[in-house]
Amino acid sequence: MVRDLVQRMGLLGTPDRLQVPPRLAAREELERFHSPRYLDLLQRAELGEFSDEHLAAGLGTLDCPVFEAVYRYPAWATGATLTAAEALIEGRAGVAFNPSGGYHHAMPSRAAGFCYINDVVLGVLRLTDAGWRVLVLDVDAHHSDGVQLAFYDRRDVMVISLHETGRALFPGTGFEDEIGEGEGRGFTVNVPLPPGTTDRQYLRALREIVWPLVDVFDADVFVVELGMDTLAGDPLTHMRLTNNIAAEVVTELLARDRPILALGGGGYNVPNTVRGWTLCWSIFCGANDGLSDYGVGVGGVLLQNTDWIGGLRDPVSVDEPTQMAYLDREVDHVIAKVQALVFPLHGL
Numbered sequence: 001m002v003r004d005l006v007q008r009m010g011l012l013g014t015p016d017r018l019q020v021p022p023r024l025a026a027r028e029e030l031e032r033f034h035s036p037r038y039l040d041l042l043q044r045a046e047l048g049e050f051s052d053e054h055l056a057a058g059l060g061t062l063d064c065p066v067f068e069a070v071y072r073y074p075a076w077a078t079g080a081t082l083t084a085a086e087a088l089i090e091g092r093a094g095v096a097f098n099p100s101g102g103y104h105h106a107m108p109s110r111a112a113g114f115c116y117i118n119d120v121v122l123g124v125l126r127l128t129d130a131g132w133r134v135l136v137l138d139v140d141a142h143h144s145d146g147v148q149l150a151f152y153d154r155r156d157v158m159v160i161s162l163h164e165t166g167r168a169l170f171p172g173t174g175f176e177d178e179i180g181e182g183e184g185r186g187f188t189v190n191v192p193l194p195p196g197t198t199d200r201q202y203l204r205a206l207r208e209i210v211w212p213l214v215d216v217f218d219a220d221v222f223v224v225e226l227g228m229d230t231l232a233g234d235p236l237t238h239m240r241l242t243n244n245i246a247a248e249v250v251t252e253l254l255a256r257d258r259p260i261l262a263l264g265g266g267g268y269n270v271p272n273t274v275r276g277w278t279l280c281w282s283i284f285c286g287a288n289d290g291l292s293d294y295g296v297g298v299g300g301v302l303l304q305n306t307d308w309i310g311g312l313r314d315p316v317s318v319d320e321p322t323q324m325a326y327l328d329r330e331v332d333h334v335i336a337k338v339q340a341l342v343f344p345l346h347g348l
């Protein structure tokens with residue numbers, strides 16, 4: 001749906017906005033992060049085999065059911081992320097976006113949270129193999145636990161995850177004091193936010209934690225996981241953002257003039273997710289936000305949704321004062337805690 005929409009807006013399939021076919025990631029590529037045993041289980045599940053060992057690896061659960069292409073689908077999604085990373089490394093693109101990526105919960109030997117193979121980790125490894133220092137910014141509503149695990153002791157990859165607190169949401173991790181270890185101490189940053197968080201608090205977290213760290217780390221390339229399950233109306237989370245936040249994230253990254261590998265992620269209100277990713281893509285393309293050129297058409301006709309006819313952007317949220325005071329206080333604590341733990345390690 002995202003591809004159809006950006007195509008109809010004229011933002012894909014032109015010489016400077018190429019649509020590049022993905023490839024199936026090779027098994028050896030997947031073994032950079034996943035155990036051979038686990039990949040065997042995935043391949044065998046695809047052939048119809050199922051055992052207790054599959055269940056123990058998270059397969060055949062409600063979150064990670066076995067389906068017809070349970071190995072090939074995530075291997076294609078990973079191939080797309082690798083294709084995107086390679087386009088950046090080879091200088092063929094300044095921004096590469098794989099909306100079918102961002103499977104940040106997959107673990108070395110276990111599927112979790114709708115994720116089977118961790119394309120984010122594998123994409124970052126491809127970039128570090130090229131000698132690049134990588135900043136991963138994960139703005140999905142869920143903690144980027146698989147990515148954190150992969151780079152917890154490395155200082156050439158900084159992983160910043162903003163998410164709804166693990167006290168209220170899967171996977172139950174990603175607290176302020178998870179900051180990396182050994183060489184990597186200070187290079188994992190978690191910003192757990194209270195349920196109900198709105199744009200106002202999120203913007204403060206971005207401005208007071210994220211952008212100062214992004215600037216001091218001074219990465220060669222940005223990897224951004226653009227989960228849209230933070231948007232108000234998502235059925236699985238309790239965040240209440242508008243897509244103006246995603247627009248802010250993308251705009252700030254672009255302003256820093258580095259290659260960008262953008263990935264999708266969660267997003268369970270489909271029309272809102274489609275609109276959010278299309279908005280991000282239009283900004284990556286240097287196009288406007290879909291308002292002035294496309295006007296009411298985007299909401300009313302192209303999105304086949306008459307809830308909101310103002311273009312790709314959500315209306316700015318209206319804050320309710322008493323609740324804002326509570327959320328502001330909560331987020332103040334989080335910001336102060338993260339700054340105290342991480343900033344001194346970077347001379348901030």
Ligand SMILES: [Zn+2]
Pocket residue numbers: 140141142227229265266267
């Ligand atoms: Zn998510």
